[in-house]
Amino acid sequence: MLEAIVLLCVGLALLVWSADRLVYGAAALAKNFGVAPLIIGMTILAMGSSAPEMMVSATAALADKTDTAVGNVLGSNIANIALILGITAIIKPLSISSTIIRRELPIMLGVTVIAGAILWDNYLSRNEGIILAVLFGIFLIVMMKISRDSKSDPLLEEQQADIPTGVSNTKAIIWVLIGLGVLLYSSDMVVGSAVIIAKYFGMSDLVIGLTIIAVGTSLPELAASVASVFKGEDDMAVGNIIGSNIFNILAVMGIPGLLNPSALSPLAMDRDFYVMLAISILLLVMALGKRRQINRVEGGILVICFIAYQAFLFLNVAA
Numbered sequence: 001m002l003e004a005i006v007l008l009c010v011g012l013a014l015l016v017w018s019a020d021r022l023v024y025g026a027a028a029l030a031k032n033f034g035v036a037p038l039i040i041g042m043t044i045l046a047m048g049s050s051a052p053e054m055m056v057s058a059t060a061a062l063a064d065k066t067d068t069a070v071g072n073v074l075g076s077n078i079a080n081i082a083l084i085l086g087i088t089a090i091i092k093p094l095s096i097s098s099t100i101i102r103r104e105l106p107i108m109l110g111v112t113v114i115a116g117a118i119l120w121d122n123y124l125s126r127n128e129g130i131i132l133a134v135l136f137g138i139f140l141i142v143m144m145k146i147s148r149d150s151k152s153d154p155l156l157e158e159q160q161a162d163i164p165t166g167v168s169n170t171k172a173i174i175w176v177l178i179g180l181g182v183l184l185y186s187s188d189m190v191v192g193s194a195v196i197i198a199k200y201f202g203m204s205d206l207v208i209g210l211t212i213i214a215v216g217t218s219l220p221e222l223a224a225s226v227a228s229v230f231k232g233e234d235d236m237a238v239g240n241i242i243g244s245n246i247f248n249i250l251a252v253m254g255i256p257g258l259l260n261p262s263a264l265s266p267l268a269m270d271r272d273f274y275v276m277l278a279i280s281i282l283l284l285v286m287a288l289g290k291r292r293q294i295n296r297v298e299g300g301i302l303v304i305c306f307i308a309y310q311a312f313l314f315l316n317v318a319a
Contacts, residue, residue, distance in 0.1 A: 004196040011189035012216035014182055015052045019220055022179025023048030028167035029176065040163055049224055049240055050247040052217040054255060055187035060209070061256035063191055066124060067265050069256040071209020072217060074272045076252075077112075077245045078210075079218040081279045082306035085241050088225045089299025096292045098235040103146055104242045105284050107139070112280045115249045119269040129257025136250035190216065206265045207313055210272060238287065238294070245280070275309055 027044045053076055060069040088094060096102070114135070118128050190213060198208040221244050228237040256262070282302070286294050 001200050004193040007189055008193040011186045014186035016219045018179045018182035019051040021175045024164055025172045025175030025179055028164040029172040031163055032169050047247055049220040049244045053248055053252045055183050056190055056217055057252045057255045059187045059191045061260040065205050066256045066260055066262035067205035068209040070264055070268055071206040072213050073248045073253045074276050075210035075214025076218050077248055077276050078279055079214050080221050080241045080245055081283050082302045084222045084225050086299045086302030088229050088237050089294040090296050092229045093296055094234045094238055094294040096238055096287050101235055101239050105287055108242050108246050109280050109284055111246050111249045112277055116273050119273055122264045122266050124257045124264055126257055126261045129254040132250050132254030206268055211313055
């Protein structure tokens, strides 16, 4: 059991590190090949924090643990808003000036509702996986169009400032290969050790995805948001979370549908979806209010919601 816990911790650390290296190399390579900074910012950088969820979702689906994959999506989205944005807002109130974020927030809520429609029958089919993949492609196109119409937006400026410069193609390719290889290895390590821990404590596949794996795969978002707020990039801190939540539903949830269509635990819809929906609505109300700011009190409320939800799950570990 101790070995499984150690492997899980090491796997999560490698997962976070390898995702960062993969994004670093891919962004540098794209820049060297003349890809517009706008496209790099709205695709590679924006999707980078969801790379751990993508790999864990694929690994779990192939291991016939689709509940874990879906739980990872729902749990990560809840953790992104309630835990990560909550902690970040406690550190420093988040002012939202980006028009892109104000447009993305309703999209995030709409995508969350789509997740409910997918989960409604407690089955994730291949057709639903295809639908999510198509919607993901449409979302990227829409966001790039919105970004082109908002050339002076603070979010775009902050994203483009994070694109690595002066990196040779050779070095970039090496980091892409290392990042991808370690990402594949560490995702398998995380899922394998999480299954052992879940069995030991009597946790269901869904709960292990909602708790330990979800929080672990959300660590890149936490690191990115805290780093952004210390640099005064409030829009980046919020934009990372909103983008990650949209990517998680459209891209990450679609992966197990494509790889391993399966029946799902009814609790994913009856309990956890509604928590994700409620937290998403709460963020929308906070962010689009008159002040356009998430203050420390609101950040504290979000963290309390997260702690209460996790406590409920651990008190009902077999569910």
